[in-house]
Amino acid sequence: MTMGFRGYRRAAALLQALIIIAVPFIKIRGESALRFDVVNLKLHFFGSVIWIKELYLVLAAVIFIILILIAVTTILGRIWCGWTCPQTVLLDISDDIASVFPVLPGNIARHIVLIPLSALVSLTLIWYFVPPADTMSSLFRSRIITGFFIVQWGVIYAELTYLGRTFCTTICPYSMLQNGLFDSETLVISYDHSRSDECMGCDKCVRVCPAGIDIKDGTNRKCIACAECVDACRSMTGRIPSLIEYSGKIKRKKTALFASITLIAALALTSVILMRPPLDIVVSRDNISTVDRTNIYSAVMHNNTKDIIDLSVRLKGNFRILGNSMVRLEPFSMSTKKIAVKATGPGDSVHFIFEADGIVLERKAGFL
Ligand code: SF4
Numbered sequence: 001m002t003m004g005f006r007g008y009r010r011a012a013a014l015l016q017a018l019i020i021i022a023v024p025f026i027k028i029r030g031e032s033a034l035r036f037d038v039v040n041l042k043l044h045f046f047g048s049v050i051w052i053k054e055l056y057l058v059l060a061a062v063i064f065i066i067l068i069l070i071a072v073t074t075i076l077g078r079i080w081c082g083w084t085c086p087q088t089v090l091l092d093i094s095d096d097i098a099s100v101f102p103v104l105p106g107n108i109a110r111h112i113v114l115i116p117l118s119a120l121v122s123l124t125l126i127w128y129f130v131p132p133a134d135t136m137s138s139l140f141r142s143r144i145i146t147g148f149f150i151v152q153w154g155v156i157y158a159e160l161t162y163l164g165r166t167f168c169t170t171i172c173p174y175s176m177l178q179n180g181l182f183d184s185e186t187l188v189i190s191y192d193h194s195r196s197d198e199c200m201g202c203d204k205c206v207r208v209c210p211a212g213i214d215i216k217d218g219t220n221r222k223c224i225a226c227a228e229c230v231d232a233c234r235s236m237t238g239r240i241p242s243l244i245e246y247s248g249k250i251k252r253k254k255t256a257l258f259a260s261i262t263l264i265a266a267l268a269l270t271s272v273i274l275m276r277p278p279l280d281i282v283v284s285r286d287n288i289s290t291v292d293r294t295n296i297y298s299a300v301m302h303n304n305t306k307d308i309i310d311l312s313v314r315l316k317g318n319f320r321i322l323g324n325s326m327v328r329l330e331p332f333s334m335s336t337k338k339i340a341v342k343a344t345g346p347g348d349s350v351h352f353i354f355e356a357d358g359i360v361l362e363r364k365a366g367f368l
């Protein structure tokens with residue numbers, strides 16, 4: 001007998017779990033591969049940095065993710081739900097582990113297993129905001145980290161324990177969206193009514209169904225395409241294909257169309273990220289009273305590169321800088337420099353020139 005869909009699903013779930021847990025530990029240029037730095041409002045993205053002010057990039061990334069969701073759902077149906085959704089994966093894992101302790105009544109074993117699993121999920125979520133080493137050293141020392149950890153742990157545990165698979169058919173917004181994206185060729189699990197005379201009436205397909213449906217009654221919007229019923233029917237009838245199988249068409253024009261659109265979107269997004277200027281500077285005059293014909297300016301500087309940038313500032317016209325005119329920008333960092341400017345002659349606007357190796361940026365700001 002070949003490995004059933006359950007074996008492939010477990011392999012996919014394990015791989016997905018390993019990737020999700022490992023990503024915050026992978027360091028690229030000294031930073032987690034993927035982490036949102038709440039304090040500095042920047043996203044570390046596989047060796048690059050996206051600042052929250054770059055909303056167009058965040059918007060482009062969201063559009064890209066929506067495109068992928070539409071493509072995957074239209075072609076592969078609820079494959080995400082049945083194979084890789086963390087909700088399904090965690091419940092499957094807890095069921096598998098709990099089945100090792102058949103002596104415990106009801107769902108008690110599963111509830112016990114979900115306690116450490118929910119804690120791990122809570123920790124993993126924090127790692128995407130605070131580096132794992134800092135999280136672990138602050139756990140039960142920092143009130144914020146500990147608070148987030150405990151609250152998330154409780155919410156995740158309660159959700160998995162008391163809502164469980166009901167979440168998929170009642171609350172999950174992706175589930176609600178899916179039905180509108182299906183077409184007649186979308187991959188779904190279906191029962192072959194033309195072979196119903198081969199059915200043994202064992203109802204094993206019904207007993208194993210995590211969504212609690214009888215696929216023999218026809219395709220059902222609650223079905224998460226986990227293929228447990230396929231494995232069950234194959235084991236009972238000893239036939240492949242069994243009476244229940246995946247049906248639909250993957251190789252078709254729509255697949256090619258979606259693949260092309262998604263690829264173009266991915267290339268466009270990558271180009272936009274790579275083509276950003278290495279240095280971004282915004283200068284504004286501080287709204288404080290001026291004395292002795294001196295104004296104070298704030299220069300907010302974003303270094304979008306992996307290199308240190310040593311920047312010098314000079315002015316054009318009848319103005320001079322009081323104090324230090326040099327600034328060092330660490331890789332992928334944001335820094336605000338206060339610049340005191342004194343007028344040495346007439347003028348109502350200051351022309352700043354920022355210079356570094358191969359970079360010249362000019363900015364203007366009013367003078368009072
Ligand atoms: S009908 Fe089959 S594929 Fe659908 S949820 Fe139930 S067991 Fe999974």
Ligand code: SF4
Pocket residue numbers: 198199200201202203204205206216232233234236237243244
């Ligand atoms: S598992 Fe297969 S044989 Fe048994 S009731 Fe379901 S469809 Fe019929």
